[in-house]
Amino acid sequence: QVQLVESGGGLVQAGGSLRLSCAASGLTFSGYGMGWFRQAPGKEREFVGAISWSGASTRYADSVKGRFTISRDNAKNTGYLQMNSLKSEDTAVYYCAATNNIYSAPSRWSYWGKGTLVTVSS
DSSP states (O other): OOEEEEEOOEEEETTOOEEEEEEEESSOGGGSEEEEEEEOTTSOOEEEEEEOTTSSOEEEOTTTTTTEEEEEEGGGTEEEEEEOSOOGGGOEEEEEEEESOTTSOGGGOOEEOOOEEEEEEO
Protein backbone atom coordinates (compact mmCIF):
# COMPACT_ATOMS: atom_id res chain seq x y z
CA GLN A 1 0.00 0.00 0.00
CA VAL A 2 1.39 3.36 -1.04
CA GLN A 3 1.09 6.10 1.53
CA LEU A 4 2.18 9.73 1.44
CA VAL A 5 1.83 11.68 4.68
CA GLU A 6 2.33 15.43 4.87
CA SER A 7 3.34 17.24 8.03
CA GLY A 8 4.61 20.62 9.14
CA GLY A 9 1.58 22.75 8.46
CA GLY A 10 0.39 25.34 10.91
CA LEU A 11 -0.18 29.02 11.54
CA VAL A 12 2.49 31.52 10.56
CA GLN A 13 2.59 35.28 10.15
CA ALA A 14 3.04 36.88 6.76
CA GLY A 15 6.73 37.14 5.94
CA GLY A 16 7.53 34.07 7.98
CA SER A 17 8.76 30.64 6.98
CA LEU A 18 7.55 27.08 7.25
CA ARG A 19 8.85 23.71 6.07
CA LEU A 20 6.53 20.93 5.03
CA SER A 21 7.53 17.28 4.93
CA CYS A 22 6.14 14.38 2.93
CA ALA A 23 6.93 10.90 4.21
CA ALA A 24 6.46 8.13 1.67
CA SER A 25 5.99 4.41 2.20
CA GLY A 26 4.94 1.46 0.08
CA LEU A 27 6.86 2.58 -2.99
CA THR A 28 10.42 2.98 -4.14
CA PHE A 29 10.60 6.67 -3.41
CA SER A 30 13.75 7.21 -5.44
CA GLY A 31 11.92 5.87 -8.49
CA TYR A 32 9.33 8.65 -8.49
CA GLY A 33 9.21 12.34 -8.97
CA MET A 34 7.65 14.23 -6.08
CA GLY A 35 5.54 17.34 -6.11
CA TRP A 36 3.43 19.69 -4.06
CA PHE A 37 -0.01 21.05 -4.80
CA ARG A 38 -2.29 23.27 -2.78
CA GLN A 39 -5.95 24.12 -2.50
CA ALA A 40 -7.05 27.40 -0.98
CA PRO A 41 -10.55 27.91 0.43
CA GLY A 42 -13.06 28.17 -2.39
CA LYS A 43 -10.45 27.58 -5.08
CA GLU A 44 -9.27 24.74 -7.29
CA ARG A 45 -6.22 22.67 -6.49
CA GLU A 46 -3.12 24.16 -8.09
CA PHE A 47 0.42 23.10 -8.78
CA VAL A 48 3.12 24.46 -6.47
CA GLY A 49 6.37 22.71 -7.34
CA ALA A 50 7.98 19.41 -8.28
CA ILE A 51 11.33 17.65 -8.22
CA SER A 52 12.56 14.71 -10.28
CA TRP A 53 13.59 11.41 -8.73
CA SER A 54 17.27 12.39 -8.82
CA GLY A 55 16.73 15.99 -7.79
CA ALA A 56 18.31 17.16 -11.03
CA SER A 57 15.16 18.87 -12.26
CA THR A 58 12.75 21.15 -10.44
CA ARG A 59 9.84 23.32 -11.50
CA TYR A 60 7.67 25.83 -9.69
CA ALA A 61 4.51 27.79 -10.14
CA ASP A 62 5.19 31.43 -10.95
CA SER A 63 3.43 32.48 -7.76
CA VAL A 64 6.03 30.80 -5.55
CA LYS A 65 9.25 31.15 -7.54
CA GLY A 66 11.99 32.68 -5.45
CA ARG A 67 10.13 32.00 -2.22
CA PHE A 68 9.58 28.23 -2.10
CA THR A 69 12.18 25.50 -2.50
CA ILE A 70 11.42 21.85 -3.06
CA SER A 71 13.89 19.14 -2.07
CA ARG A 72 14.04 15.46 -1.24
CA ASP A 73 16.03 12.95 0.76
CA ASN A 74 15.63 9.58 -0.90
CA ALA A 75 17.46 7.79 1.90
CA LYS A 76 14.72 8.97 4.26
CA ASN A 77 11.88 8.50 1.75
CA THR A 78 10.94 12.09 2.45
CA GLY A 79 10.27 15.17 0.39
CA TYR A 80 10.25 18.76 1.60
CA LEU A 81 8.80 22.12 0.72
CA GLN A 82 10.59 25.08 2.28
CA MET A 83 8.33 28.12 2.21
CA ASN A 84 9.80 31.56 2.85
CA SER A 85 8.36 35.06 2.68
CA LEU A 86 4.90 33.65 3.14
CA LYS A 87 1.90 35.67 2.03
CA SER A 88 -1.71 35.48 3.07
CA GLU A 89 -2.56 34.10 -0.36
CA ASP A 90 -0.37 31.07 0.39
CA THR A 91 -3.01 29.91 2.86
CA ALA A 92 -4.18 26.50 1.67
CA VAL A 93 -4.17 22.80 2.29
CA TYR A 94 -0.90 21.52 0.85
CA TYR A 95 -0.71 18.07 -0.72
CA CYS A 96 2.28 16.02 -1.75
CA ALA A 97 2.12 13.66 -4.71
CA ALA A 98 4.28 11.18 -6.59
CA THR A 99 4.61 10.60 -10.31
CA ASN A 100 6.85 8.99 -12.88
CA ASN A 101 6.98 12.28 -14.78
CA ILE A 102 7.10 15.64 -13.02
CA TYR A 103 5.90 17.34 -16.19
CA SER A 104 2.63 15.42 -16.19
CA ALA A 105 -0.71 17.15 -15.81
CA PRO A 106 -2.10 16.94 -12.25
CA SER A 107 -4.56 14.22 -13.25
CA ARG A 108 -1.66 11.98 -14.27
CA TRP A 109 0.07 12.01 -10.88
CA SER A 110 -0.11 8.53 -9.38
CA TYR A 111 -0.29 8.97 -5.61
CA TRP A 112 -1.50 11.67 -3.25
CA GLY A 113 -1.29 12.48 0.42
CA LYS A 114 -4.20 13.74 2.50
CA GLY A 115 -2.82 17.24 2.95
CA THR A 116 -1.62 19.56 5.69
CA LEU A 117 -3.10 22.98 6.39
CA VAL A 118 -0.96 26.11 6.16
CA THR A 119 -2.52 29.32 7.42
CA VAL A 120 -0.72 32.62 6.89
CA SER A 121 -1.98 35.54 8.93
CA SER A 122 -1.62 39.17 7.85
